[in-house]
Structure formats: structure tokens, C-alpha cells
Amino acid sequence: MFDLIAKDANLPDGRTADIAVKDGLIAAVEPGITAEAGRTIDAAGSLVTPPFIDPHFHMDATLSLGLPRLNRSGTLLEGIALWGELKPMLTADAIVERALRYCDLAVTQGIGAIRTHADISEPRLVTVEALLRVKELIADYIDLQVVAFPQDGYYRAPGGEDAMARAIDMGVDVVGGIPHFERTMADGARSVEALCRIAAEKGLPVDMHCDETDDPLSRHVETLAAETVRFGLQGRVAGSHLTSMHSMDNYYVSKLIPLMAEAGMHAIPNPLINITLQGRHDTYPKRRGMTRVPELMAAGITVSFGHDCVMDPWYSLGNADMLEVAHMAVHVAQMTSPAAMRQAFEAVTVNSARTLGLEGYGLAPGCKADFVVLQARDPVEAIRLKATRLAVVRRGKVIAETPRRVSRLAIDGRPGTVDAARYAPPAA
Numbered sequence: 001m002f003d004l005i006a007k008d009a010n011l012p013d014g015r016t017a018d019i020a021v022k023d024g025l026i027a028a029v030e031p032g033i034t035a036e037a038g039r040t041i042d043a044a045g046s047l048v049t050p051p052f053i054d055p056h057f058h059m060d061a062t063l064s065l066g067l068p069r070l071n072r073s074g075t076l077l078e079g080i081a082l083w084g085e086l087k088p089m090l091t092a093d094a095i096v097e098r099a100l101r102y103c104d105l106a107v108t109q110g111i112g113a114i115r116t117h118a119d120i121s122e123p124r125l126v127t128v129e130a131l132l133r134v135k136e137l138i139a140d141y142i143d144l145q146v147v148a149f150p151q152d153g154y155y156r157a158p159g160g161e162d163a164m165a166r167a168i169d170m171g172v173d174v175v176g177g178i179p180h181f182e183r184t185m186a187d188g189a190r191s192v193e194a195l196c197r198i199a200a201e202k203g204l205p206v207d208m209h210c211d212e213t214d215d216p217l218s219r220h221v222e223t224l225a226a227e228t229v230r231f232g233l234q235g236r237v238a239g240s241h242l243t244s245m246h247s248m249d250n251y252y253v254s255k256l257i258p259l260m261a262e263a264g265m266h267a268i269p270n271p272l273i274n275i276t277l278q279g280r281h282d283t284y285p286k287r288r289g290m291t292r293v294p295e296l297m298a299a300g301i302t303v304s305f306g307h308d309c310v311m312d313p314w315y316s317l318g319n320a321d322m323l324e325v326a327h328m329a330v331h332v333a334q335m336t337s338p339a340a341m342r343q344a345f346e347a348v349t350v351n352s353a354r355t356l357g358l359e360g361y362g363l364a365p366g367c368k369a370d371f372v373v374l375q376a377r378d379p380v381e382a383i384r385l386k387a388t389r390l391a392v393v394r395r396g397k398v399i400a401e402t403p404r405r406v407s408r409l410a411i412d413g414r415p416g417t418v419d420a421a422r423y424a425p426p427a428a
């Protein structure tokens with residue numbers, strides 16, 4: 001007797017199987033399981049995937065759109081300035097309330113874990129206090145990691161070093177940074193060194209906003225790779241954004257990417273935000289700004305895509321939809337081959353789980369019984385349709401459901417209903 005069985009599931013690797021769950025764990029993944037179960041979901045050939053994982057988000061700012069005003073230019077710098085206006089007015093309770101509301105949405109979209117940055121340039125550290133509280137409140141349905149993020153600069157903002165130390169004492173999970181926002185290239189490099197040293201001493205991973213700029217001469221990615229090796233942090237360091245790499249000289253990048261691979265660095269581009277905020281000083285041609293995703297993947301570097309922002313000072317759109325994130329990446333990086341589109345799907349699922357170091361993630365016996373049933377047959381169709389999440393399962397319990405999206409059509413001589421998930425050729 002199982003707690004739950006999902007029948008006739010298409011798995012991301014192309015197999016078809018039933019998934020049986022017992023005591024919050026996946027007990028069996030095989031065709032034709034006949035045992036009884038407390039609940040049965042008929043996936044009927046729909047894709048069943050482990051949950052979406054968002055490796056880069058700003059939960060302290062989400063849903064603050066319009067507070068205290070809208071971003072008129074839509075630029076990164078006005079966004080940072082606007083966030084600076086809002087920060088003194090923030091309360092922990094208000095941040096918690098907005099974050100919980102966002103997480104309700106994220107669950108319905110099949111997100112199972114989020115790494116959020118918490119801005120520690122706000123001297124009261126209400127952001128850290130609030131997000132650590134949120135982490136406990138949502139533990140039953142979303143795994144949250146909190147990064148101490150010195151938005152206004154570790155050295156550039158007064159009290160940055162002290163704030164990092166206090167945030168670590170409060171219990172953050174990850175050390176952040178923003179070297180390109182320090183006053184000089186030298187200060188930026190110094191901050192990377194100092195923050196990697198702290199991470200090594202405290203046994204914490206690192207995830208820095210690194211070179212979120214169009215400057216082809218910015219060199220903080222290289223510094224981060226070198227300090228990762230120097231402090232023995234291989235496999236525990238992520239570079240978020242890395243947009244300078246889009247604009248760098250090709251010869252230089254041919255040296256940089258192997259250095260990143262050697263350091264076991266993880267790369268976290270944020271396609272929706274990178275395509276929106278980068279290239280703002282360009283007329284035409286206008287750079288896309290996203291880092292070199294196919295080349296990083298080809299070098300064996302784990303690349304995971306983040307959502308970054310939803311309805312905040314930097315981005316007024318967003319819907320907690322990691323398939324929308326993957327969809328944008330496919331376009332911006334021209335990852336349109338069938339294999340590349342599958343890689344884009346992996347970048348919002350297995351790759352981001354690896355970046356966050358999640359244990360028990362996946363659809364194999366013994367893994368946590370966390371999965372999502374999608375109104376799509378395979379990962380490519382899921383990205384194409386930004387497919388409806390029919391059921392979201394966490395530790396073997398259905399925690400969110402959305403009805404299948406089927407439109408009624410009232411045109412003489414045509415079918416009465418249309419289901420967009422029935423349009424792909426059978427062998428796609």
C-alpha cells in the first residue's frame with residue numbers, strides 16, 4: 001500500500017513509468033505498478049518533473065512594485081536608487097507578508113526551492129531577520145536559502161564588513177558580494193578575496209552578483225575563480241549574472257571559461273533580467289547581455305537560470321514561472337536545437353538543485369517525493385507552452401492543483417475544444 005501513485009508519467013529523460021510514494025519518499029519508478037495507493041494521480045502521458053528550483057531571487061524586494069514609486073527609466077541604477085529610497089521604510093513584518101504571498105504563487109508554479117539574496121546594506125538588517133523567519137514559516141513547502149548580499153557594496157557602503165559579520169551570526173546560509181559595484185576594480189577584487197576568506201572560515205558557500213555589467217574589461221569573474229581555488233572552495237561558489245562575459249574579448253574568454261571549470265564554479269544567469277537591464281548604454285546594435293550559456297555548459301560548468309526579480313524596483317513583470325525563465329534563455333542564447341532546449345529545462349531543475357546543493361532531489365527511488373505534473377508531454381513542450389502545473393506534490397502530498405487548460409471553441413465545423421498541449425507532432 002503506497003501513499004500516492006502517479007500513473008503513466010512521462011519522465012524528463014523520455015521514459016514512461018508510474019511513480020509510487022511512501023512516507024514522503026519515492027518508493028518505486030517503474031511501468032505498471034498495480035499496488036493500492038491512498039491517492040492516485042492519472043498523469044496520462046503528461047510530463048512529471050522534479051520541482052523547479054530558483055537559484056537566484058530577491059525575496060526582500062518582491063511584490064514591492066510601486067513602493068514608494070515606479071522605476072521611470074527601467075534601468076538597473078534607478079532600480080538600486082529606488083530600492084535605496086524604500087529601504088529605510090521597510091519593516092520585517094511587511095517583508096514577511098510579501099514574501100509569503102510570493103511563495104503561495106511560487107508553489108502553484110511548482111517551485112520547490114529558492115535561493116534568495118537578502119540586502120544587508122540596510123543597517124537594521126530587517127531583510128535578514130524577515131527572510132530567516134520566512135525560511136522557517138515555509139519549510140514545509142519550499143526550501144529557502146538566504147544569501148547575505150551587500151547591495152550597496154561590501155567596502156563602498158559604510159558598515160558593510162560589520163553587517164556581513166552580523167548577518168552570518170544571525171544564520172544566513174550563503175556569503176554574497178557585488179564586486180563590480182565597489183568604487184574601483186581594485187576594491188572589487190579585494191572584496192572578492194575578503195568574502196571568499198570569510199566563507200572558507202565559516203564553512204559557507206559563496207554566491208556573488210559578479211560583473212553584472214556590460215564592461216568587457218571587468219575582471220571579477222576571473223578573480224572569483226582564482227580565489228575559489230586559493231581558499232579550497234571548489235564546487236561551493238556560484239557567480240550570478242556574469243554579464244560582462246557577453247561583451248568580453250573572445251580570446252580572453254577562451255582562457256576564462258577553463259579557469260571557471262577548474263574552480264568548479266557554478267554560473268547563474270538571469271535571462272529575464274539580463275536581457276532587460278543590460279545593453280542600456282548601447283544604441284544599435286544593442287547587446288543582449290546574458291553570459292555565454294552554451295559555451296559554459298560545453299565546458300562542463302553547471303549553469304542554472306534564476307528568476308531574480310518579480311514585481312520589484314528592477315522588474316515590474318514576472319510570475320514565479322521558471323518555464324518563462326527557461327523560455328527567455330532559449331531565445332536570448334539561441335538555444336533552439338532539441339538538445340539545447342532540454343539543457344534549458346535542466347537549468348531550472350536539476351542544475352539549479354546541484355547549485356543549491358539540495359539532497360534527495362530527483363525522480364529515483366529514495367529521493368524526496370517532490371514532483372510536478374505538467375500539461376505537456378516533454379520538456380520542450382513544457383517550455384513552449386509555459387505549461388500549466390496540473391499538480392504539485394511535496395513529500396508525497398498534493399499541495400497545489402490547477403485545472404487543465406482547455407478552451408471551448410464556438411465555430412461551426414471546427415472542434416468544440418482546443419488543448420494547446422495536443423499540437424506537437426507525436427514524435428517530437
Ligand SMILES: [Zn+2]
Nearest residue numbers: 056058209308
Ligand atoms: Zn540579483
